[in-house]
Amino acid sequence: MDTFLQQVVNGLTLGAVYAVVALGYTMVYGIVQLINFAHGEVVMIGCMVAFTVIVALASAGLPPMLVLALGALAAIAVCMAVGYGIERVAYRPLRNAPRLAPLITAIGLSIVLQHLALLVWGRSYIAFPQIIEVKLYRLGNAETSATISNVQIAIVVASAVMMAALLALVYRTRMGIAMRATSQNPAVAGLMGIDVNRTIAQTFLIGAALGAVAGVMVGAYYGIAHYQMGFMLGLKAFSAAVLGGIGNLAGAVLGGLLMGLIEAMGAGYMGDFTRVCTLDTLLPGFAEACASNPDASLLGSNYKDVYAFIVLILVLVFRPSGLLGERVGDRA
Amino acid sequence: MPEAAAPLLAAEGITRRFGGLAALTDVSFGIGRGEIYGLIGPNGAGKTTLFNVLTGLYSLDAGVFRLDGKTMGSVMPDQVATLGIARTFQNIRLFGNLSALENVMIGRHLRTRAGVWGAVMRTAATRAEEAETEARAHALLEFVGIGERANDMARNLPYGAQRRLEIARALATEPKLLALDEPAAGMNATEKQSLRRLLETIRASGTTILLIEHDMRLVMGLCDRVLVLNHGRRIAEGAPADVQRDPTVIGAYLGGTHREAATT
Amino acid sequence: MSGAQGRRFPPWVGVVLVTIALVALPFALMQAGTAWVRITNFAILFVILSIGLNIVVGFAGLLDLGYIAFYAVGAYVYALLASPFFGLHWPFWAILPIGALVACGFGVLLGAPTLKLRGDYLAIVTLGFGEIVRILLNNLSEPFNLTNGPKGISSIDPVSVFGLSLGGTTKVAGFAIPDAVKYYFLLIVLLVAVIVVALRLQNSRIGRAWEAIREDEVAARAMGIDTTRVKLLAFALGAAFGGVAGGLFAAIQGFISPESFVLNESVMVLAMVVLGGMGNVWGVVLGALLLSFAPELLRYTIEPAQRALFGKSLVDSEVLRMLLFGAAMVAMMRFRPAGLLPSAVRKRELARLAQDDNA
Numbered sequence: 001m002d003t004f005l006q007q008v009v010n011g012l013t014l015g016a017v018y019a020v021v022a023l024g025y026t027m028v029y030g031i032v033q034l035i036n037f038a039h040g041e042v043v044m045i046g047c048m049v050a051f052t053v054i055v056a057l058a059s060a061g062l063p064p065m066l067v068l069a070l071g072a073l074a075a076i077a078v079c080m081a082v083g084y085g086i087e088r089v090a091y092r093p094l095r096n097a098p099r100l101a102p103l104i105t106a107i108g109l110s111i112v113l114q115h116l117a118l119l120v121w122g123r124s125y126i127a128f129p130q131i132i133e134v135k136l137y138r139l140g141n142a143e144t145s146a147t148i149s150n151v152q153i154a155i156v157v158a159s160a161v162m163m164a165a166l167l168a169l170v171y172r173t174r175m176g177i178a179m180r181a182t183s184q185n186p187a188v189a190g191l192m193g194i195d196v197n198r199t200i201a202q203t204f205l206i207g208a209a210l211g212a213v214a215g216v217m218v219g220a221y222y223g224i225a226h227y228q229m230g231f232m233l234g235l236k237a238f239s240a241a242v243l244g245g246i247g248n249l250a251g252a253v254l255g256g257l258l259m260g261l262i263e264a265m266g267a268g269y270m271g272d273f274t275r276v277c278t279l280d281t282l283l284p285g286f287a288e289a290c291a292s293n294p295d296a297s298l299l300g301s302n303y304k305d306v307y308a309f310i311v312l313i314l315v316l317v318f319r320p321s322g323l324l325g326e327r328v329g330d331r332a
Numbered sequence: 333m334p335e336a337a338a339p340l341l342a343a344e345g346i347t348r349r350f351g352g353l354a355a356l357t358d359v360s361f362g363i364g365r366g367e368i369y370g371l372i373g374p375n376g377a378g379k380t381t382l383f384n385v386l387t388g389l390y391s392l393d394a395g396v397f398r399l400d401g402k403t404m405g406s407v408m409p410d411q412v413a414t415l416g417i418a419r420t421f422q423n424i425r426l427f428g429n430l431s432a433l434e435n436v437m438i439g440r441h442l443r444t445r446a447g448v449w450g451a452v453m454r455t456a457a458t459r460a461e462e463a464e465t466e467a468r469a470h471a472l473l474e475f476v477g478i479g480e481r482a483n484d485m486a487r488n489l490p491y492g493a494q495r496r497l498e499i500a501r502a503l504a505t506e507p508k509l510l511a512l513d514e515p516a517a518g519m520n521a522t523e524k525q526s527l528r529r530l531l532e533t534i535r536a537s538g539t540t541i542l543l544i545e546h547d548m549r550l551v552m553g554l555c556d557r558v559l560v561l562n563h564g565r566r567i568a569e570g571a572p573a574d575v576q577r578d579p580t581v582i583g584a585y586l587g588g589t590h591r592e593a594a595t596t
Numbered sequence: 597m598s599g600a601q602g603r604r605f606p607p608w609v610g611v612v613l614v615t616i617a618l619v620a621l622p623f624a625l626m627q628a629g630t631a632w633v634r635i636t637n638f639a640i641l642f643v644i645l646s647i648g649l650n651i652v653v654g655f656a657g658l659l660d661l662g663y664i665a666f667y668a669v670g671a672y673v674y675a676l677l678a679s680p681f682f683g684l685h686w687p688f689w690a691i692l693p694i695g696a697l698v699a700c701g702f703g704v705l706l707g708a709p710t711l712k713l714r715g716d717y718l719a720i721v722t723l724g725f726g727e728i729v730r731i732l733l734n735n736l737s738e739p740f741n742l743t744n745g746p747k748g749i750s751s752i753d754p755v756s757v758f759g760l761s762l763g764g765t766t767k768v769a770g771f772a773i774p775d776a777v778k779y780y781f782l783l784i785v786l787l788v789a790v791i792v793v794a795l796r797l798q799n800s801r802i803g804r805a806w807e808a809i810r811e812d813e814v815a816a817r818a819m820g821i822d823t824t825r826v827k828l829l830a831f832a833l834g835a836a837f838g839g840v841a842g843g844l845f846a847a848i849q850g851f852i853s854p855e856s857f858v859l860n861e862s863v864m865v866l867a868m869v870v871l872g873g874m875g876n877v878w879g880v881v882l883g884a885l886l887l888s889f890a891p892e893l894l895r896y897t898i899e900p901a902q903r904a905l906f907g908k909s910l911v912d913s914e915v916l917r918m919l920l921f922g923a924a925m926v927a928m929m930r931f932r933p934a935g936l937l938p939s940a941v942r943k944r945e946l947a948r949l950a951q952d953d954n955a
């Protein structure tokens with residue numbers, strides 16, 4: 001029972017991060033109808049920049065919260081520059097080219113970004129400094145009760161605040177109106193006096209800023225960073241966006257949270273469900289495997305990265321428009 | 333003549349909505365074999381929507397199409413072509429980076445069989461089929477009058493030639509019904525004259541034509557019968573001369589009184 | 597399409613000259629060291645891979661970002677059926693089609709649900725698939741050992757053709773012919789076959805249907821092309837090519853592990869296709885050869901240059917190579933989307949223009 005609650009807590013934390021990254025994908029997709037393949041790399045760079053700033057300021061004797069905030073601000077600034085660069089290099093010049101062209105360019109850019117990060121931050125895993133002391137709060141009275149950490153609480157709260165701010169921006173400001181108009185029909189939006197180029201660039205900037213914060217959150221949560229971390233994270237967040245209905249902001253949040261829960265539950269339970277010793281009556285050979293290694297299971301936590309992908313495939317087969325999406329398929 | 337025989341294409345109660353907006357409401361008509369049938373109406377009347385539901389790009393909300401007496405059901409665009417309806421597009425959709433010849437050869441896809449094995453092994457049957465495909469494509473390019481441009485990339489052809497190429501490509505599928513969406517758009521008077529001759533030749537060769545067109549002079553001179561749509565409803569059908577005198581139609585084109593006119 | 601002007605020799609002269617050059621090449625390379633023959637062999641392998649990916653990306657316009665997974669499938673099928681790991685030693689010619697079929701089957705499984713949707717979905721699904729295959733290869737050693745995990749599979753049987761084993765050195769009339777040279781000839785024969793197949797496919801009813809879909813899917817459907825089926829065909833055939841190349845890789849290398857099938861390899865093959873010109877078989881051959889030799893060139897030029905300038909190597913040539921690949925993809929899409937070699941249609945057009953000028 002407490003394992004269950006613990007996996008819910010972990011899943012929601014992870015899901016909050018996925019949701020923030022998924023928002024970046026879905027915003028860009030909503031406005032240019034293209035996947036921003038380099039978005040995962042933006043998140044990675046956000047994490048790395050925050051790491052560098054925090055390490056540099058660690059010995060300055062500043063309050064830890066301030067250091068963290070400065071790290072996040074630096075990450076946001078750098079990522080917005082990167083996001084803008086991606087739009088200017090990969091998407092704007094190729095807006096009227098065949099759809100393959102911006103996708104290939106974005107892949108090329110993400111390879112470049114990854115290897116630039118490798119040059120700057122090296123090939124090995126980096127330990128993210130724990131400048132804020134981790135405190136665990138027990139959810140219950142028993143020794144075995146599930147726990148939630150202050151970092152997890154901070155991640156969930158920060159994600160909620162950012163999502164609320166984003167919704168307010170999209171639905172309550174002139175910039176948001178321009179974005180929604182452009183996503184409906186760029187040509188008409190242009191005729192109505194909206195600067196379409198500027199609006200698309202703003203969308204990339206906001207997506208990148210969200211990605212930067214997500215990067216900081218991932219670093220703080222896992223305490224570790226790597227130049228290739230953006231790849232899997234991006235893939236999962238994209239799957240989350242598709243699950244929720246790509247192009248739909250609420251869908252990205254819902255999809256992200258669900259994806260986090262699915263992964264946490266999968267990692268927490270699939271190993272037990274598929275333990276060879278519990279399956280030994282089903283197939284010959286399982287009994288021997290059980291005898292040689294009682295802990296062995298078919299789908300251990302090594303497979304946690306696979307669940308997001310399975311969800312993606314299932315969604316595409318059964319409900320390509322996602323949970324909250326409407327439109328699907330090619331426009332004529 | 334067209335009234336008596338069973339129609340090649342019969343549309344009954346065609347209805348299509350986009351959200352709350354009724355783009356087509358209960359539209360019925362019949363196109364006789366060998367006819368040139370015009371589809372006219374003011375902008376936004378639902379002509380292209382009718383084309384798109386007929387050719388499977390949009391699904392139907394109600395109604396049925398019958399081709400040669402057989403119900404078409406809800407079919408995918410490629411199945412529509414298989415059944416014998418070929419179309420062109422209002423804003424030309426050629427395979428731009430392929431040659432004119434290849435464009436027409438692609439139109440033969442449906443009527444040819446060669447698969448991967450035949451292609452890789454270059455079997456005698458495949459080579460014969462390829463030769464025939466190419467010969468037919470050349471003949472069709474000649475037929476529409478752009479035979480000398482066979483090796484040009486489609487997107488480099490002049491506008492009028494692109495329209496003709498689209499017609500040749502559609503004819504390559506050997507359609508029973510050729511559906512043309514504003515084939516004369518953007519053409520000058522001379523080009524329209526020769527397009528008109530081309531369409532008459534196509535009809536003479538036994539292909540029925542459904543035509544959306546804005547140029548009234550072309551429609552009136554060419555079509556055997558026309559269907560007039562306004563606000564997604566059928567407001568008149570008949571010989572061009574009669575339709576032209578119909579007060580409802582005149583009202584629809586002049587604007588203003590169409591609502592009253594349609595109900596009276 | 598024949599009948600170019602100003603050709604002074606009959607076509608067979610060219611064929612003979614190319615054949616002589618291809619036969620002489622490995623012996624010339626051996627003067628510089630057998631290592632160069634091995635490098636050439638891997639370059640040929642990547643040419644075969646690129647030609648396969650070109651069917652998917654270039655002909656049909658579908659973005660496959662996990663192509664190396666099919667290569668991995670082919671390689672593991674070969675390794676499992678021809679190594680002491682399961683004690684199976686099936687002949688090369690029997691396994692190659694099996695590997696192709698299994699890879700093809702994976703292609704269909706993956707393509708069937710995705711190809712109905714927009715192209716971007718295929719890209720992301722294949723990206724995920726590539727990674728999943730790698731995770732599976734790494735983890736399918738427990739509880740049942742199917743892949744031997746990260747340790748990989750070794751002592752894979754060499755290919756043997758008509759009783760002649762291509763592994764080890766063979767003495768022919770006093771000359772020692774190393775395995776690399778024997779494999780070179782096998783690879784060249786297969787490469788020619790693969791090129792012929794690709795060219796014939798392109799110039800066929802199916803090839804035209806692929807190109808139609810790439811150019812305008814709506815118009816292609818209006819022409820009666822069952823786009824989902826035809827796209828699936830391209831995807832499955834591309835996968836089969838990948839499977840064949842994977843089998844060859846396992847046999848030549850004698851050892852495989854999941855390390856050889858990472859995302860960067862998929863990106864590299866894609867870069868080769870993009871650089872050479874999507875849809876153009878000869879362009880892709882050129883692109884694959886250029887990028888295959890690029891790391892060697894970098895190793896012999898950039899590394900010493902860095903040492904001379906800075907006293908040490910600042911940027912690892914491996915990293916530099918990936919940076920160049922990424923930058924090449926960006927630059928090609930922007931400035932030369934048709935690739936290094938202009939496509940066949942444009943060549944025909946240029947020929948016609950030249951004719952007009954002469955007239």
